[in-house]
Every structure is written in structure tokens, then in C-alpha cells.
Amino acid sequence: MPHRTNHPLFSPAAFELKVIRRILSSRVVFDMIKGQGKLPAMDLILEKKSVIQILEEIAVLLDLAGENPFKSRAYSNAARVLETTGESLEELIRSGQLGETKGIGKALEEKILTLAVTGTLEYYEKLRGQFPPTLFDLLKIPNLGPKKVKTLYSTLGIQSLDELEKACQARIIRALSGFGEKTEQRILEGIERVRTYAARVLLPAAESAAQPLFESVSSHPATLRASLCGSLRRRRETIKDIDLLASSREPGELIEAFTGLPQVKTITGQGSTKASVVLENGIASDLRVVADDEFPFALNYFTGSKEHNTLMRSRARTFGYRLNEYALTRENGEILSCQNEEAIYWALELDYIPPELREGLHEIGWAMNRAVPSLIEYGDLKGTLHCHTRASDGEASLEEMAAAAGALGYQYLGIGDHSKAAFYANGLDEKRLAQQWEEIDRYNRQGGPVKILKGSEVDILRDGELDFAEEILLECDFAVGSVHSQFALSEAEMTQRLICAIESPGITFLGHMTGRLLLQREPYPVDVAKVIDATARNGKWIEINSNPWRLDLDWRACLEARDKGVLFCINPDAHNTAGLADNRYGIDVARKAGLGREAIANTRELNDFCQLLKKTRPG
């Protein structure tokens, strides 16, 4: 166990009695402390991410063990709640909020606490001992759930994909009760799929694959209405499959046409109301078909999320109703007719909830209290910052970028090329930056479609110092501080590094605050809540980086930052003219975070925007 005698959280002086009692209530920690006879120096051994992972793992292990599914759900739910909480685990524990959090009761509070402080949990270790970790790979195979995996393991000792594949080929799976010849075949196909294709794709990739499918379905003569649903309609950052809904008088005909589309490689399921396929590009797609008067209910169901649906259906129950994808029904069988989705929410005494907010987080509470935020819309942006040109690693000239921004209807465009430390990106030194300013001055004097604002994406060095002197940054209209190297710091170091940067007078906001690359690279360890607090204290902004690989700051964290009075700025981080259009994904993020026009700085007209920029500077 690492020793850190002067850690602020665990130095005895800083300990509130309440906190000590909370920690002592944990059995393992209690024994440990008793054994030492005094309060030991402690640090949180597990970071939040690891605790979340373990909770999710416990949920799966409980399923495998055949435990009460609601218990498993409680663990999944707790993991989800922790994940969407912006506050650090340390702060949750210190403030005593952990046990107060909805979905975390006495038992889970104690388990989380024990995990965080000791790095281990007997309950977890015992469960884990029952099943080899490779069983988790088997669960990724379509149509293989906990029951079947457990059977395979306990009767045949099958632990891995390879072993399962061999067993299928040897035709010994079919001997098990509940398994047969077709199951063997399906498993083999499933293994192939898991090995070949990614489980999720980025939003834009799903969007472009969805477009032609949607066209085909909606233009089919048997189709009355059609919509994209699921995570695509909710504008999630990554997508598992393309969910399509249609209404029709001839569902069979439409489903047949869908499965026969040229993009379809394999049909993984087909019935009288829906079909599932895998496309040539490896992306899966589900089509659901209902009668036209059922369309609003089906749209609501198929848009989800699952968690939102569960909450909606529970709420319907409290009115004595039953809600499914076909109708809203009273106990006596009477049907409450709804012409559109809005009417469903109203029937449940809720305000309408836009799809982006339907994640089963706070939205039902907001809708009950008439407090659903009004969201920023596509077209609300009046300009944008943080764009690159050929001067560093961009592909377009200043003029080309400006023309493209003008074509989007923008009034201003902020150039933030890399600084000299980013040598791999041809970062600008002081001299080249000055040359770029001259070029910008010339452009602005001549007058183009947009006003170009002078900026820099200045590297944040290891210690939080910046790659340009403060005077230079203050001469810019804005400055983005970004981490592009030295990712492998501790959470405390990285947090301090970012706070140091955001406290610099010249910095406007941090670029892509957590450094994640979706489906590719985890964020570097950083206490986002602390950085956001520092951002608020210093009157700075938060960047919503619209690059689809980044979408950073994440919408969940933006949602948490909503009440802290911080302004956001949606920027494309564009490296070519086409990249400017990525701001639409940044707007998706803002909408998912419940942000309105007023919270986004670059919804302001040029003059107001420049005034706001000045306010991020001292004096």
C-alpha cells in the first residue's frame, strides 16, 4: 500500500468524524486499521474508472452465477451512476454524497468504499474465483448469454473462443440440453463476427451507412412513415447498430425488401415485425415495422434508451397504465390514443423530452418539474474557434478556411495553429506566429466573409507551463491550451498541470480537455471536476471539441458542469475545410448535456462574442 503521509484527504487533521465513521464501517478497512492500532496514511488505491469496471464485472459474474437478476442490475446501475457523476470518487467519499446517490445504498456504498481505499473486495474476489476471466469473451458472441456460457463452462469446461470454436467444429455442443445443431452453426458464425468486426463505430460512420438504408426503407411503396431510431436518433458518440422504424400495411413485404437490400450481407433474424441484418461493412441494422397508428409508440420505444424506456414504463404503471411499443393502455384495456411522441409524454404528465436527453439520467425528473432545458439547435452557431491551417498541420489556407466558415453562415473564425513544442505538427514559433498575425490583419482589412480571430493552440508543457510567453498569448484574441505529449502522469499531476494552464491569464479554454480518442485511446487520468471548478473560478470557458474522434469534453461531464455557470465553446478542431462541418457533432454533445443557446459562447454575434472573449482576460 503506497504511503502518502501528507495527503490532504487522509491526514488525520483533515478528517471529519463523519468520514472516519464511514470508512470504519467498512469491515475490511476496519480490521486493517484495528490491526495497526492507529489511523494509517492512506490514499485511494483504485481510481473511479477501475471501481466502475469492477462493479460492471460483478454484475456479469452475478448473472453467470445465476443470482437474482435485479441484484445484477443494481450493480450495473451503480456503475452507470458513478460513470455519469462528474465528481471524483475522493470527493464523493469525503462529502458523504456516495451513499446519498440514487442507486447506491448501504451495501454498495460500503463495497465501493472498500474497493477505493483497499483496492480489493472479498465479495468480488470470491465471485471472480468461480469463473475464468476469458468467459467474458464468450459473452460477446451474439445470442450467447450468461446461462448458455455457464452451461458450456460447467459441463464441457469451455473457457475461451478458441475452445468453443473447436467444440463446435467437433460437434459436441449439440449434445448439451438446450443446444442443437443450429446453435453450433450460430455460435461459429458469431465467433467469426466477433473476430472480424468492431462492436461499435463512430457516429459519422454509422450515419453515412444509415443514410442509404433509410432512403431505401422510406421510399419503399409499402412504407407509410419511417425514422432512424436508437442511439443514432439520440446522437450518441458511438453506435452499435442502425435502428430503423417504419409503419406499413404490408410489414412482411417491407421486411422482405429490407433483408434483400444489396448492402445486406447476412440476415441474423427475421420475423413478422422485425428483421436484423449485418451489412457488407460489418455494421448491424435492425428494422422494426408496426401499423401506422402505433408509430408514435414504436418511435418512442425504439428510440430508447433502454433505461429511459424502463423509467417511462414504470411511470405508466404508477398511473395504472401499461406502455409498450404499440400503445398506452388503461387497466380496463381502454387505449389512450397519441398522435405523436409529445402526446405520450403529456399523457404521463411529463413535458416532452428530446431524444438526445433520453438516457435515463435526469430527464424524467426535469420533465415532471417542467424543467426540461431548451437546447441549442443546429444553425445557432455564429462562428467558431480552434481551427488549423497549412501553417501548422492543417491542409487548407487561411483564406480557404475563412471561405468555408463563411459558407456555413459564420461571422467569425478563430485560427489556433499548433505551437513550436508540437514539432511533429509543424508548430509555429513566435516568429511564424507574428507572420500569421500579419496575414490575418491583411485579410481582415480587405474584408472577407468572416472576421478572422488570432489565436494559438499552445502546448501545455509537462509542468503546466505554456509553450508561449504570457505576453504573446495576451496579444492573441484567444488561446487554446492543449496537452499533446507527456500523457503518462498521475491523476494528481495531470490535474495540477491542467489547472495551472487554465489559470494562465492568456488561456481561453483547454483544448480537448481529457485527450481521449473514442474507440482508440482512453482519456489521460485527470480529475475533471477539479479542472472545471478551476475553469469556473477563473472565468474561463470549456471547449466542446467537435472532432468525432474526440467529442471532448464528454457530454456527461458537460452535463455536470451545467450548474457551475461556465460558458462553453463548440469548436471543430478542423484541419481542412470539410472539418468545419464537424461542429454539428459538437452541437449534439451540447444537446445531450442539456445546454441551451445561452450557455454556448459562440452562439453570440461577433461583437458580443468579442466582449465575452475579453472577459476571459484579467483586468
Place this chain on the structure above:
DNA sequence: GCCGTTTTCGGCCCGACTGTTTTCAGTCG
């Protein structure tokens, strides 16, 4: 394991498709 406009026990969303089944469990949406 959580939780309370039915409150501290007894619920926890509801339905489609598949394969193996002789009436339904498992998985998925």
C-alpha cells in the same frame, strides 16, 4: 441490491425471435 404519490417489503418494463422444446427458456430489442 435498491427503493417508496401502493412505502420498509415486495416489487423491479415489456415484447419478439430462435431453437429446442412437447410447452418454453434464453437472448435480445
